[in-house]
Amino acid sequence: MLRTTITVAREDVEEALDLLLPLLPAGVFQTPLGELTEIAWHGDPPLQDPRPALGALLRSWEECELPDDPQAWRRLLGRGWTVGDRIHVRAPEDESAPDGLEEIVVDAASGAFGGGGHPTTRHCLELMLGLEEPGGSFADLGCGAGILAVFAARLGYAPVIAVDVEARSVESTRANARRNGVEVAVAVVDLIEQPPPPAATIAANVPLQIHQVLAERLVASTVLVSGISRDGAADALEAYRAQGYDERRRVESHGWTTLLVSR
Amino acid sequence: MNPLLDPRAAAEAGAPHGQLVSALTGGGLVLTCHKVIDDDARALILLAPGLFRMDVRSHDDSLEVMSRALHAVPARWGTHESPAGASPAADGYQAGRMAWTVVIDLRPEPITASIELRMTSDRATRTAHFAAHAVIRERGVEAFAVGG
Numbered sequence: 554m555l556r557t558t559i560t561v562a563r564e565d566v567e568e569a570l571d572l573l574l575p576l577l578p579a580g581v582f583q584t585p586l587g588e589l590t591e592i593a594w595h596g597d598p599p600l601q602d603p604r605p606a607l608g609a610l611l612r613s614w615e616e617c618e619l620p621d622d623p624q625a626w627r628r629l630l631g632r633g634w635t636v637g638d639r640i641h642v643r644a645p646e647d648e649s650a651p652d653g654l655e656e657i658v659v660d661a662a663s664g665a666f667g668g669g670g671h672p673t674t675r676h677c678l679e680l681m682l683g684l685e686e687p688g689g690s691f692a693d694l695g696c697g698a699g700i701l702a703v704f705a706a707r708l709g710y711a712p713v714i715a716v717d718v719e720a721r722s723v724e725s726t727r728a729n730a731r732r733n734g735v736e737v738a739v740a741v742v743d744l745i746e747q748p749p750p751p752a753a754t755i756a757a758n759v760p761l762q763i764h765q766v767l768a769e770r771l772v773a774s775t776v777l778v779s780g781i782s783r784d785g786a787a788d789a790l791e792a793y794r795a796q797g798y799d800e801r802r803r804v805e806s807h808g809w810t811t812l813l814v815s816r
Numbered sequence: 817m818n819p820l821l822d823p824r825a826a827a828e829a830g831a832p833h834g835q836l837v838s839a840l841t842g843g844g845l846v847l848t849c850h851k852v853i854d855d856d857a858r859a860l861i862l863l864a865p866g867l868f869r870m871d872v873r874s875h876d877d878s879l880e881v882m883s884r885a886l887h888a889v890p891a892r893w894g895t896h897e898s899p900a901g902a903s904p905a906a907d908g909y910q911a912g913r914m915a916w917t918v919v920i921d922l923r924p925e926p927i928t929a930s931i932e933l934r935m936t937s938d939r940a941t942r943t944a945h946f947a948a949h950a951v952i953r954e955r956g957v958e959a960f961a962v963g964g
Contacts, residue, residue, distance in 0.1 A: 570858070571884065574871060578833045578851070580859025600832050671875045697876075784895070807880055 554619045558593040560612040576600045637682040661698040673779045676804040676811035692752035695759035699726025706735035714750045716742035761785040768792040778812040786810040817843045820866040829865045844953035855942040874944035879912040879935045891920045925954045
């Protein structure tokens, strides 16, 4: 299977996609690379050669052969990503972290949510790095593959507990904690029906409806309110304000908003 | 009738994507398109030449929608529903659903589109099934009702 990779200037991405997407039914993968953005596609070539239309937008064009098996090409293309120039998050099959970066390896192969690529997960990691004096108890609510819990343990929080409504997510978190050599307690918890575990710092990457139930049950002083769309941020903040929390920071991207609140 | 509602242009542009186009009696278009898309890939799911393009991307089990105006006049997008179906099903598939009404301030009459989008993601294969449907007419927004 052919993989084609081009780069365009970051500010030219949408213009390039206007030309490319009508020609590529299976779509494209976008990866920011500083001032450039990589746009890649796999499989059949475009319905017509886009190079003449792209013209000066095109900074580079490369082609290579990939295995036909999607799992195999994902392994080949895996890169991992870096949070705050300090910690590198990657899948087990990706290349090791660049020198000087601490590494977290997360396997979401079981189908658990959150291999780390989702914007809401990245927001939480960025906000966690900015918290002053990490330490004390930490709970990851809606843990998925457990990346936030593992990250918290690496930052020095203890004890760390991770809960999810899905048993396979809890098992995935347990395996990822073991893989990264950290202590994380895990439990299957339905946050609509059951109380959340008590902790001083909470990361809750869950839908708005769960935040609206959670807010009045938490004893935490600091909460990362994640998993909400930009449109839902006001409602989420209102639920936490009603419990005495104030907004300290906010991160937004790809239509998602993550709030850092404390009291 | 506004020439942008000519079904031939939408049929030709959308054909590579399997987009079906029907002309409405009295003027207007119905567009329907479905695709299975790899997780993290951004792909076109609806294309109305001269009016709008809608792209989608799934991240894990969440849905990202990007609209692109293909005209130079103001357009107003209203959301009928927020993403729903966030609760996981027993088989691990998750469903998302969104709907919009778009009013494009063309002359002499605005063009209004009623759009629905559904997604079901499959974490095991890291793919998402998308189905999109748009009804586009040269009428006021009050002429539309999005089904529940």
